[in-house]
Amino acid sequence: MRKMIRQPTHPGKILKEDYLVPLSITIKDMAEILGISRKTLSKIINERGSITPDMALRLSRAFDTSPSFWLNLQKNFHLWIAEQTSNEWQKVKPIPKHILHPNSTLISE
Amino acid sequence: MRKMIRQPTHPGKILKEDYLVPLSITIKDMAEILGISRKTLSKIINERGSITPDMALRLSRAFDTSPSFWLNLQKNFHLWIAEQTSNEWQKVKPIPKHILHPNSTLISE
DNA sequence: ACAAAACGTAACCCTCTACGTTACATTGTG
DNA sequence: CACAATGTAACGTAGAGGGTTACGTTTTGT
Numbered sequence A, B: 001m002r003k004m005i006r007q008p009t010h011p012g013k014i015l016k017e018d019y020l021v022p023l024s025i026t027i028k029d030m031a032e033i034l035g036i037s038r039k040t041l042s043k044i045i046n047e048r049g050s051i052t053p054d055m056a057l058r059l060s061r062a063f064d065t066s067p068s069f070w071l072n073l074q075k076n077f078h079l080w081i082a083e084q085t086s087n088e089w090q091k092v093k094p095i096p097k098h099i100l101h102p103n104s105t106l107i108s109e
Numbered sequence C: 001a002c003a004a005a006a007c008g009t010a011a012c013c014c015t016c017t018a019c020g021t022t023a024c025a026t027t028g029t030g
Numbered sequence D: 001c002a003c004a005a006t007g008t009a010a011c012g013t014a015g016a017g018g019g020t021t022a023c024g025t026t027t028t029g030t
Helices: A011-023 A027-034 A038-045 A053-063 A067-085 B011-023 B027-034 B038-045 B053-063 B067-085
Strands: none
Touching (some): A011 A038, A027 A038, A027 A053, A053 A067, A053 B067, A067 B053, B027 B053, B053 B067
16 A cells, blocks of 8 residues: 555546546536535536545446455555644554564464 | 355454464554553454544554554454435446446447 | 627535544453 | 453544535536
8 A cells, every 4th residue: 555645546536537527417417416415516527525435336337347446545544644734643653563462473482 | 256145353353363462462552552442442452433634644653554554454353334224326227348348349430 | 899608716504424533341361 | 359351332523425505617508
C-alpha cells in the first residue's frame, strides 16, 4: 500500500468524467435515475459531497459496477483529507515491534 | 467482488481478538496509546462505534498496519448494514447495457 | 436571439454519527 | 475485600448527509 502523495481523485469527478459525460446523461436525469435530489448529486459531482454506502449501492445498480468501487474511491479521498487535516494521529507512538511480533526470527530461551 | 452473504466481521472484533487479547493490552491502555477516550474505544470494541479515517490512521501507527486495512473492514461492515437496512437502492433501474457499452461486439448500422 | 432546461449554490431544517465527559453498576483479580 | 477494568447510559457539541425552496447563471434548442 503506497502512501498517497497527492489528492486522490474525488468519486464525483469519476462519476462525471467517466460516466455522465460519455453517456450524455445530465445531472438532473442521473439524480432521477438514482432516486435522489438534484441537489445531493450536484454536491457529489462538485466535490462537496461524498459517496455513502447507500449511494454506492445506487450507483452500482445504475452502472453495473461494484459498490466497493465507489466506496474505495471515497475511502481514499477521506483518508487523504484526514492525513492532511489533523496531526493528532501522528502523535500515536507505535507499539515496539518486538512486542507486536514476539519470537519472529529469534529463538527465545 | 463476491456478494456478502453474512455480516462481515466488525473492525472492533478484529482489534480485540487479533491485537488486544494476544498482546494483553487493556482497552484502557489502548485508548491512551491511541490518544482517545476509553469510552470511544469501548464503543468500537463492542461494535457500537466505527472506524473513522482518523481512527484508522491512529491504529495504523500503533500496529504498523495500513490505514486501509482498518477502513476496508469498516467499509465492508457499513456496506452490509446499508444493504440490509434500506430497500430504496434496489429500486434504482440499471441503465441498459447497450447504452453503457455502445458498440461492444455488435456492429452498429 | 430568446425562451426553456440545466446548473451551481446558499440558506434552513432534520436526523444521525462521532467524541468527550461524568456517573454508576458490574466484573475481574491480586 | 479493595481496586482496576469494563460496559453503559445520559448529555452536550460538532459536523455530515439529505431534502426543500429559492435565486442567479449557463447551456441548449428552436
